[in-house]
Amino acid sequence: MTMHFLDLIESRVSTNAFDPSKVVPVEQIQELVRLATHAPTAYNLQNWRFIAVHTSQAKARLRAVASDQPKITDAAVTFIIAGALPDHADVAERLRPAVEAGFMPERMVAGWEEAVRQAYGQHPGRQRDEAFRTATFAGATLMFAAQAFGLASCPMGGFDADGVAREFYLGSREIPVMLLAVGQAAEGNWPAKPRRPVGDVLSLV
Ligand SMILES: Cc1cc2nc3c(=O)[nH]c(=O)nc-3n(C[C@H](O)[C@H](O)[C@H](O)COP(=O)(O)O)c2cc1C
Secondary structure, three states, X not given: OOOOHHXXXXXXXXXXXXOOOOOOOHHHHHHHXXXXXXXXXXHHOOOEEEEEEOOHHHHHHHHHOOOOOOHHHHOOEEEEEEEEOOOHXXXXXXXXXXXXXXXXXXXXXXXXXXXXXXXXXXXXXXXHHHHHXXXXXXXXXXXXXXXXXXXXXXXXXXXOHHHHHHHOOOOOOEEEEEEEEXXXXXXXXXXXXXOOOHHHHOOOO
8 A cells, every 4th residue: 555646755754763673675675676766867877776785784884984874774774876977888788678679769779879978978077967866866766665665764965985885896987876774763753844935946937
């Protein structure tokens, strides 16, 4: 039984206190990541990777490079969501299923490859931006999928990126963009925090 999506948006909070006795089964971790990969990526590059930190030993290693945040050892699992720098060499492989499914014409693939080369090849800043966009969409999708399963979450930027990359063997083109703790909320968490008025943040032009 899942909540209506708009209710999920309005009821989500960043959970600070997690119940350390709650486990999320591996099958549910896999399902969360499967759902997260429905998020969009530029050119369908799917330039992401998810590291599900769920064993006690791995949680301790992550906590040590993440400002010693207790939620990393208390939550059932913390996902390291990594974005990869876009690479035109990945395009053909990533698009093949769409070609094989019969709706993407084969001749388009070379064009997308060239577009990726042009967009990012000589532009390290754009590559990094895209890695962050990719991982952010994935993280948001995973966060709401977790909530739909009745799980609480907390996104975290409070970590040492070099330390996370080193401890969890990220590749040279992978950036740890965000941590996302997922588990059962304990007692004592804050309710949803009020937001700035729409009139202060919306420009209608
Ligand atoms: C990019 C980002 C980084 C964050 N980093 C942390 C963090 O390291 N530790 C933490 O406890 N909360 C972290 N948060 C949670 C924010 O504090 C929280 O989203 C904010 O206070 C709004 O509360 P809400 O999510 O309950 O609406 C982060 C949130 C975002 C979006």
